[in-house]
Every structure is written in structure tokens, then in C-alpha cells.
Amino acid sequence: NAGVTQTPKFQVLKTGQSMTLQCAQDMNHEYMSWYRQDPGMGLRLIHYSVGAGITDQGEVPNGYNVSRSTTEDFPLRLLSAAPSQTSVYFCASSYSTGAEGYTFGSGTRLTVV
Amino acid sequence: GQNIDQPTEMTATEGAIVQINCTYQTSGFNGLFWYQQHAGEAPTFLSYNVLDGLEEKGRFSSFLSRSKGYSYLLLKELQMKDSASYLCAVREGQAGTALIFGKGTTLSVSS
Numbered sequence: 001n002a003g004v005t006q007t008p009k010f011q012v013l014k015t016g017q018s019m020t021l022q023c024a025q026d027m028n029h030e031y032m033s034w035y036r037q038d039p040g041m042g043l044r045l046i047h048y049s050v051g052a053g054i055t056d057q058g059e060v061p062n063g064y065n066v067s068r069s070t071t072e073d074f075p076l077r078l079l080s081a082a083p084s085q086t087s088v089y090f091c092a093s094s095y096s097t098g099a100e101g102y103t104f105g106s107g108t109r110l111t112v113v
Numbered sequence: 114g115q116n117i118d119q120p121t122e123m124t125a126t127e128g129a130i131v132q133i134n135c136t137y138q139t140s141g142f143n144g145l146f147w148y149q150q151h152a153g154e155a156p157t158f159l160s161y162n163v164l165d166g167l168e169e170k171g172r173f174s175s176f177l178s179r180s181k182g183y184s185y186l187l188l189k190e191l192q193m194k195d196s197a198s199y200l201c202a203v204r205e206g207q208a209g210t211a212l213i214f215g216k217g218t219t220l221s222v223s224s
Contacts, residue, residue, distance in 0.1 A: 031211070040216065042214050043214040043217075045214075050210055059213070090155060092212075094210075099161050099163070100158075100161075101158025104155040104157070
């Protein structure tokens with residue numbers, strides 16, 4: 001049981017490049033979310049999904065796309081990287097009740113130069 | 114939308130008790146969560162409150178008052194390893210099921 005797996009762990013991009021951050025969970029969780037964490041700003045919600053085929057925007061969605069074609073996977077796409085997207089990105093998942101808490105992946109540290 | 118407030122920093126000594134407060138304003142409350150995050154690591158789940166009252170889990174307890182929009186996390190018998198950030202998060206039932214986080218409280222425990 002791997003939990004929530006994020007890849008890559010570290011990435012450096014040049015301004016304007018695109019890339020996909022991968023997130024996979026093997027716990028059959030319905031809900032999945034993407035957050036970014038910046039110093040002094042806490043965790044901010046980018047996008048979330050309540051099930052396969054359903055996604056919605058969070059607090060800071062601009063510059064990011066998501067899709068949820070399967071229950072297990074929830075990739076985050078950066079369309080045209082900007083230095084303002086330098087951050088640590090966390091993926092999280094949970095059962096629908098949420099009472100057991102949301103499980104976080106180990107994070108992706110992204111630097112855009 | 115939500116407004117979640119918690120103190121930025123707190124300090125305490127080993128063996129002591131510390132209470133970390135969290136106040137929130139939300140349009141459709143559906144649960145409050147506390148997470149612990151050590152530097153450079155992912156957040157880990159500590160507690161969940163959806164009804165008023167106290168939930169106890171070993172050295173950690175969490176309290177909720179929905180009418181006051183208020184929660185606290187109580188840490189007893191503090192240990193050095195409790196030095197971490199503590200994150201308060203609220204789930205809004207109407208807006209969806211993702212969590213909205215406060216900015217976190219950094220707790221430093223000294224000997």
C-alpha cells in the first residue's frame with residue numbers, strides 16, 4: 001500500500017516551459033486535491049476532484065489544468081511556467097466522509113527560472 | 114469563502130501544555146481538521162471535529178465550537194519532536210470537499 005505517490009520530487013523549469021506533475025493513489029479514495037505551499041502563505045488549494053471525470057477550481061487555479069480520467073490518478077499540468085509558480089506542490093486524497101483525514105503525498109519542489 | 118486565523122508562532126518548553134487556537138468564518142461548515150507538518154515534510158493528519166466538543170487522541174486533543182467558529186488543538190507533555198507547524202483546515206460542504214487551510218502555527222519546543 002503505497003498511499004499517495006507524487007513524481008517528480010524535484011524539478012527545475014525554464015520560464016514558458018510546460019510540464020505535468022503526477023499524483024497517484026492506491027487507496028480507492030474518491031476525493032483528490034492539489035495544493036501549493038509558499039512561505040508565509042500556507043497551503044492554497046489549486047484544483048480538486050470529487051471523482052473520476054469531475055474537477056473544480058480552488059483558490060489559485062490560474063496557470064494550471066487538471067483532469068481525472070481514473071480514480072487513481074490526478075495529474076496537474078503547468079501550461080506555461082512562470083517564476084511565480086515556484087513552490088512546493090502537494091497532492092492529497094481522502095474517502096468521501098473525510099473523517100479519516102486527507103492523506104498527502106511527499107510533495108514536488110518546483111523551481112521556475 | 115473562508116477566513117481562517119491562527120497564531121503565526123508559539124514557543125513552549127518540554128513537558129508543558131500548549132493550546133493552539135483557530136478561528137474561522139465559513140458559509141457552509143462541514144468539518145475542521147488539524148494537521149502537523151515538520152519542516153520539509155508533508156502534512157500528517159492529527160484530528161477531525163465535525164460536532165461540538167472535545168476529541169482526545171493520546172497527548173493531543175482538539176475542541177470545536179461551531180457557534181463561535183472556534184477550535185483549538187491541545188498538546189500535552191510536550192516533547193522536542195513536537196516542534197513543527199500545526200495547520201488548521203476547514204471543509205465547506207456546499208463548495209466542495211477539499212480543505213481550505215489557515216497559514217499554520219509554528220511551534221518551537223525547547224528543553
